Amino acid sequence: MAPATEPAIRQLPCEADGVCMICHKNPSDAEKLFCKTCGTPWHAECLAAPPQSLASTLQWECPDCSGVDGDPDAVASDKSAPPFLAGADGELVAAIRAIEADSSLSEEEKARRRQQLLSRNSGSTVDDKDDPEIKAKDDNEILAILGENMKCSFCMQLPDRPVTTSCGHNFCLKCFEKWVRQGKKTCAKCRKKIPAGMLAQPRINSSLVFAIRMARMPTAAPVGAPRVFQFVHNEELPDKAFTTERAKKAGKANAKSGRIFVTIPNDHLGPITAENDPIKKTGVLVGDSWEDRLACRQWGAHFPHVSGIAGQAKYGAQSVVLSGGYEDDEDHGEWFLYTGSGGRDLSGNKRTNKKQTSDQTFTSGNEALRLSCRKGYPVRVVRSRKEKRSNYAPEKGVRYDGIYRIEKCWRNIGEQGFLVCRYLFVRCDNSPAPWTSAEHGDRPTALPKVKELKKAVDVTERKESPHWDFDVEEDCWRWVKPAPPSNYSGKGIKLKRKVKRSSSKKTYKEKILKELSCLICRKVMTLPITTPCAHNFCKSCLDGAFVGQTSVMERKSCGRQLRARKNVMKCPSCTYDISDFLQTAQVNRELMGAIESLMRKLEEDEKSSEASAGSSEASEGSSEASEESSGMGDEDVTSEGTEIQPASGYGEAQSTAKGGKIDGNKIAAEEKPNGTNADGGGMAVDAAGVTTNRGAKRKASNGGAAGEMNRARKAQRGSRIDSAAGPLSGSDVVE
Numbered sequence: 001m002a003p004a005t006e007p008a009i010r011q012l013p014c015e016a017d018g019v020c021m022i023c024h025k026n027p028s029d030a031e032k033l034f035c036k037t038c039g040t041p042w043h044a045e046c047l048a049a050p051p052q053s054l055a056s057t058l059q060w061e062c063p064d065c066s067g068v069d070g071d072p073d074a075v076a077s078d079k080s081a082p083p084f085l086a087g088a089d090g091e092l093v094a095a096i097r098a099i100e101a102d103s104s105l106s107e108e109e110k111a112r113r114r115q116q117l118l119s120r121n122s123g124s125t126v127d128d129k130d131d132p133e134i135k136a137k138d139d140n141e142i143l144a145i146l147g148e149n150m151k152c153s154f155c156m157q158l159p160d161r162p163v164t165t166s167c168g169h170n171f172c173l174k175c176f177e178k179w180v181r182q183g184k185k186t187c188a189k190c191r192k193k194i195p196a197g198m199l200a201q202p203r204i205n206s207s208l209v210f211a212i213r214m215a216r217m218p219t220a221a222p223v224g225a226p227r228v229f230q231f232v233h234n235e236e237l238p239d240k241a242f243t244t245e246r247a248k249k250a251g252k253a254n255a256k257s258g259r260i261f262v263t264i265p266n267d268h269l270g271p272i273t274a275e276n277d278p279i280k281k282t283g284v285l286v287g288d289s290w291e292d293r294l295a296c297r298q299w300g301a302h303f304p305h306v307s308g309i310a311g312q313a314k315y316g317a318q319s320v321v322l323s324g325g326y327e328d329d330e331d332h333g334e335w336f337l338y339t340g341s342g343g344r345d346l347s348g349n350k351r352t353n354k355k356q357t358s359d360q361t362f363t364s365g366n367e368a369l370r371l372s373c374r375k376g377y378p379v380r381v382v383r384s385r386k387e388k389r390s391n392y393a394p395e396k397g398v399r400y401d402g403i404y405r406i407e408k409c410w411r412n413i414g415e416q417g418f419l420v421c422r423y424l425f426v427r428c429d430n431s432p433a434p435w436t437s438a439e440h441g442d443r444p445t446a447l448p449k450v451k452e453l454k455k456a457v458d459v460t461e462r463k464e465s466p467h468w469d470f471d472v473e474e475d476c477w478r479w480v481k482p483a484p485p486s487n488y489s490g491k492g493i494k495l496k497r498k499v500k501r502s503s504s505k506k507t508y509k510e511k512i513l514k515e516l517s518c519l520i521c522r523k524v525m526t527l528p529i530t531t532p533c534a535h536n537f538c539k540s541c542l543d544g545a546f547v548g549q550t551s552v553m554e555r556k557s558c559g560r561q562l563r564a565r566k567n568v569m570k571c572p573s574c575t576y577d578i579s580d581f582l583q584t585a586q587v588n589r590e591l592m593g594a595i596e597s598l599m600r601k602l603e604e605d606e607k608s609s610e611a612s613a614g615s616s617e618a619s620e621g622s623s624e625a626s627e628e629s630s631g632m633g634d635e636d637v638t639s640e641g642t643e644i645q646p647a648s649g650y651g652e653a654q655s656t657a658k659g660g661k662i663d664g665n666k667i668a669a670e671e672k673p674n675g676t677n678a679d680g681g682g683m684a685v686d687a688a689g690v691t692t693n694r695g696a697k698r699k700a701s702n703g704g705a706a707g708e709m710n711r712a713r714k715a716q717r718g719s720r721i722d723s724a725a726g727p728l729s730g731s732d733v734v735e
Contacts, residue, residue, distance in 0.1 A: 011048055011063045014041040022046040035062035037096060065093055092117060142215040142512055145601065149594035150208070153189045154179070162208040164530040166581055167192045168588035176202055195532055195580065203534035208591070210515040241294035255294060262300040265488035267315055270378045270468065270479070271403055271429075272300050286402040286431040293321070293384070293398060301400045302382045309341055311368025315487060316377045317406075320369075320425075322393070323384035327415045328422070331390035333435060335448050339414070340366035340421030359419035360411070362458070366421045373406035373423065376466020377484075378477075380404075381425065392435055402429030403477065405468060407447055410456035419457075424450060428468065430476050441477070444470045510602065516595055519573050520545065524595060528588045533576035539587060545572050551579050 012021035019026050020043035032041045033050070040062055044050045051057045099105065099113050143158075152159045154175035161173035169189045171179070179188055180199055187194060237259035241252055261279045262272055272284040290296045293305040302319040304310050311317030322331065326339040343360040344353040362370050372379055381404045387393040392401075404425040414420040426448075427433065430441040453459065467481040518525045520541040527539035537545075546569055555562040569579040 011042075011046070013062065013064075014043055020046055033057060033060055033062075035060065035065055037061055037065040037093065037100075040064070142598070142601075143212075145597040146212060146215055146594055149597060150590045158212055159208065162205045162212070163202045164205045164208070164534060164588060164591075165192075165194055165198065166530075166532055166584070166586065168530060168586045168590065170205070170208065170588075170590055173202065173204060192586075198532045203532065205530060205534045205536070207515055207536050211512050214512050214515065241292075241298075252292065252294060257294055257305065258298050260300065261298055264300050265486045266303050266310075267312060267318060267486055267488060268300065269316060269318055269483055271380070276300075284400055286400060286429060287434040289394060289397050289399045291397045293323075296382060296398045296400075301380055302398075307341070307365065309365035309369065311365050311372070312487075313364055313367035313371070315368065315484065316372040316375060317365065317368040317379050319380035319382060321382045321384060321398070322390065323386045323398075325387060325389070326420065328412075328420065329389065331387070331392055332448070333392045333433060334427045334442065336390075336425050337450065338369075338423045338425055340369065340423065342366065343418055343420065356414065356416040356418045356420075360421045362411075362421060369406060369421075369423050370409050370460055373409045373460055374462055374464075375484075376405060376462055376464075376468055378403045378405060378428070378468040379425070381427075399434060401434060402427060402431060403468070404428065405466065408450075408453070408459065408461050410453065410459040412452050412456045422452070422456070424448075428470070428477050513595065513598055513602070516591070516598075524599070525591070528591045528595065529585050530588045530591070531571050531576070531578050532581055533571050533574050533578070535571055535573045536588075536591070537572065539585075542572070542582075542585070546582065551583060 014020050014027070014032065017026075018032075018041070023043065023046055025043070027043050027045070031044055033044050033047070034041055036059060042062055048063075051060050095117055096114055099110050099117075102110070105113070147158055150159065150162070150170050151157065152162075152170065152172045152175050155172060157172075159170050159172045162170050163173050163176045164170050165187050167187050167190050169187055171188070180202075185194055185199060186192060237257070240258045241255040242258065243252065243255045246254075262276050262284070263278060264272060264276045268276075274281055274283045277283045284299050284301050288299070288301070290299070290301075293302070297303050297305050302310055302321050308321045308323060308325075309317060310319045320338060322329070322336070322338070328337070328339050330337040340360050340362075342363070343356050343358045345355070345357045346353055360366060369379075371377075381401050382398050383390065383393050383401050384398045385394050385396050405428045406423050407426050408424045410422050411419045412422055424447070426445075427442050428444075432438045432441055465480070467479060467483065468477065469480045470477050471480060513524050516525060516528075516536070517523055518528075518538040518541050519535055520537055523538075525536060525538050528536050529539050529542055530536050531542075549567060549569060551567055551569075552564040553567045554564050567579060568577050569582060570576065571578050
């Protein structure tokens, strides 16, 4: 019978309050041992094998890090070491020791690498370096700077809809409201009293919203261009159109669009299919209705929320809306006559005007419709309840009625006596119309007869086969010719966007700092102060705006002192009274820290760019020097078989070149032997008194200023030659 094994001795460290988990005593620091790897305190008396010497206590490791539960010498002799040493955990400890031993790493870098090792060992199968979201977050230095300086004290994240208290601390709106609902009336961070007005209606700090939004936007292009193009970065927008407190008009006259739900560019032609709909996975179907034009915009059926024509003159039209329209319009459901835009006076910030004051021309949206007519592009049609003269308009809101094609366009005199652009739309959709009970879509039919074509001018008809047509084999309408490439995607726009990103990358931090500027001086804030109405100012600017004013106004009447009246001090950006706030205004330290960090980072980037520019200039200078040296060597080269010899007065002539520039025209010989001149064949004398062939002479004469510099250098080298000969003369030429 095998002998029973002794149970392992249980060893536990001290708790956070210093109490030993074995004996439940609170030992003194002299009775504790601290692990050199993890720094955990242990009670020495409760250890199974405490260190025997003082030197060993300095290098002591706890049982959790060393894997020793009993005698430390037993591990060395035991071949079957515990998995903490032999398996993956042993590798973890070895990796931690390697990180601690690396002197080139800072303490922050060591802590970050230890955290990565522990997170992977705890069961996480995703490497942070391979995770694109985490990698993008790590690469975004701006977001990291904002995260270090501005965190919500409740959720410890960047504030969502940030609210700034009068004491200068930032919180999420939801976290702050939850805190207030609990009956708390003081700041959660510094315990200072929060004004009653802010407790009742906290204001969102719009400057922080814009700064955080810009920091969250991607600064680098994706590795591979996605097949489906997402044009608008609208993750921060709500699901519906909204208005802010700055809206001047009621309703949605000043509303901002909600987020776009479909992944199509603004110039997308044709139907919106399921692959462009990540929400419903169905696309925009015929008969889909929305409450207004802004909601219709969010699904891409018609992007402009005011204009009736969506299109570009050199690209084509994407969609039209039948809403109100002209007296000349006719709507027959499967086909209708549409009037173009223009010819009305919209001065004075008018959106509509029923009176026609001039002729319409084929420009802008009208030209886009005419181009779609010539090419046979599909056009999305949306009908609105405001189309009073149509029997096919919806009862409420707006409705998508499918794809139409423009068959003809012309100009004709309208009811108000001016020329208007007219278009014949014919339905060509695979889905049945909302007003019909048919089970199938449209079929090709003969064009309707339009009476006004007899008096029309500038008539345009399609002369080529349409891009969007009926395929008899597949029994459906489709692109029989490829659709035109989008101006918002593809190689052309990719290059443009790449250039735009590279130019904006240099000022990326500056753009964020611009959002953190003072509303008075329009510069980056120094000692920022956030008012209860969520406006940010420099402390000096805010103090200067109310210089000489007091919080109360003393009153006297008939020699009697009356009760003092409160002096209203309105915010420089709104009508909110901040007189009470100014008495105890505090600098927003979190915002100031973020601004200072961004400024330091911007200065570092500027220094690095200057250093790189200096290195590039140095490399250019070295390349120029190498070119000069190569040019000097070219002048010394002669044709094969020609011997270059110094003239008898070579040394003295070169020594005179030290004092000034050599004039080649004065030094060169005027007459050559055998009747040859400088332009003829044979030998010639160059500016330094050296005989060369004709090609070398011509090359030296074409050298210009660079040639003179090179000749001066050669003259300096030649001055070292000791020669007692006289000045150079015509007789000194060596043939």
